Amino acid sequence: MIRLRSCVLTRLLSSPSAPPTPFRPHRLLSAAPLAVSPNPSFAVEDYLVAACGLTRPQAVKASAKLPRLKSPANPDAVLAFLAGLGLSAADVAAVVARDPRSLCASVERTLAPVVVGLSDLGLSRSDIARLASLAVHRFRKEDTVSKLQYYLHLFGSSENLLRAMKFCDFLSHSLERVVKPNVVFLRECGLGACDIAKLCIQRPRMITANLQHLQAMVACAENIGVPRGSGMFRHALHAVAFMSEAEITARVEYLKSTFTWTDAEVGIAVSRAPLMLTRSKESLQRRSEFFISEVGLEPSYIAQQSVLLGYSLEARLRPRYYAVKFLKENGLLKRDPSYCTVFKETEKVFRENFICPHKEAAPHLEEDYDAACKGEVPTNFRFT
Template sequence: MLWLRRGVLAQLPSSPFASPLSRLRRLLSAAAPAISPSTGFAVEEYLVSTCGLTRAQAVKASPKLSHLRSPAKPDAVLAFLAGLGLSGADVAALVAKDPQFLCAKVEKTLTPVVVGLSGLGLSRPDIALVVPLAAHKFRQKAMVSKLQYYLRIFGSLDTFLRVMKFANVLSCSVERVIKPNVAYLLECGLGDCDIAKLCISRPRMIASNPEHVQAMVACAENIGVPRGSGMFRQALQSVAFLGEEEITITVAYLKSTFRWTDAEVGMAVSKFPPVLRRSKKSLQRTFEFLISEVGLESAYIAHRPVLLGLSLEGRLRPRYYAVKFLKENGLLKCDPSYYTVFKESDMTFKKKFIHPHKEAAPHLEKDYDAACKGEVPTDFRFT
């Protein structure tokens, strides 16, 4: 970490960070403003010319830095950030978000944090990704222990960064909020991997009031998915932050539009909870296609609701047209189950329905691939 500790001397001509700082300033197309003995340090101009903020951002940020009398401390911080590898755009975004970052003590605060994160196995590029998202929390030494905990829960830095983009978990109390939520979810039968996936899809859940998380669990159980079941994580993802009224409206829509009974709606929702979050337009288009073109019965779909979650343009239509083509040209010995046709992975579908007919229908795979990309041909071809 010798390179890092030398960074605190970046404002001196002999500093090894003098070059990164110069590059940063050239990147921002300006030099630092001069210090005037009569007017003091021109903070607003410094933020624009050296840090890359817009004039509006600088006007908003400058009052928080009005106590500065020289660029010495901000220069040291900018050199430190340049040494970590932050781009000019990253620096500008960070300063706009947390102007007081420019007042951080490099040697007493920032360097120990970086040393601590390095001890967790993070590389310099990793740390450069954390800084803009952590912002003011990066100026606190508790940052290291918090991140250590999250890396254990989320399993990787990548997952942590994805969660941080939507929920600033570093600002939450680990003891009062995060740990109680994690402990409760574990009690509900979710594993660490399940919790990590849950946090990716619903980042704010882990940082919610524990009482709210308990209410979400109760809601998942109320739609017919018991805790501990294989579908419970999906149920929790589906009902998270949905109000009881929203769920009631969706259930009523399913009954009226699909002509499902209460029992069929309950079965569909419990088997495929994500149906609660599908848009009405998407549900109706998919349902109409399955009924009108494919010829499926409404009750058949209720027993296999996952069909409503598959892409109409990217999967259902292309596969239906491919199978229809094979049937019309006598290439299938028997009618396949459309549930199987639609549910199979792309590789398995091709292995069963495309590859065996390469000689008879050499263009079929090309046409099918084009259809999956939205380029639905007017007709599948033999030659």
């Protein structure tokens, strides 16, 4: 039996040095497991510490969930299987600590078939190892493969799905009762497959929320001035997800006071850049000081161009401002450009319009601009 298990595991698992490409095992263990006599000297706690790498307190807690474990035979097979997938000793310890009963799962009847199913979906060995660490107790459930097939289609890739699973245990929720109705509702709100995928990545728990709660989130997004079907709706839903009305109101009031906006102006600003509701007070305060005190823009103008508040202050806004200010002060610009245009242009276009044409007249401009983009903003750009 041990030799048979070793043979199958060898076929199941590619070598550690192999590239993370999908592997396709074609044969599972079919022989019935041999009966194992109970070992009266077997101490579960000691085994969890010595073989699984748990701390003594973790072992005490885990052993309470393993009252019928009388032999190391099956746990040894499970540990070998997990290690063969590519899990490190620390990963294996984390899996056992979170789901002690996984040590009682049958490698032949439970774990191996799941791995086969996942590999048939196109998951690589490293993907499956990450999934084993993230899903833990779900990894030994019969519906794991069918659920993963749905989520892979929803998220668009295994990388997107596994990244989101760090924050939400999708596999523990019912597809038919919870997830699919939520996805249908989001589609009814005008969101396409790509938008829903992005939203799931940004707010993973949204598709596992109660449908009534999701409907309330949509109502909040509409209440901040972003209608369903608009290009900003996904961003608005992202911004208000899991925020109470009181929290949204408090953030709107802070925006009004920070940028000295009227009710109408803050409404325009939020509807055009809803993600500003997710920014910290410190971040908003620094942007207010930059745009109003340093650049000299009017609050009403900032409200109309509130998308500017989403750009990086250190890596984009300040460097470009200093570069254009230098060019203007030294008479190197034929016309006074709009700062909205200056800040919105792509990096390539900005350099083509404001850096490259002045290399001879201002030989240090590019060097100073590059330094500014790295956070090393000089007091004044150098002319000579």
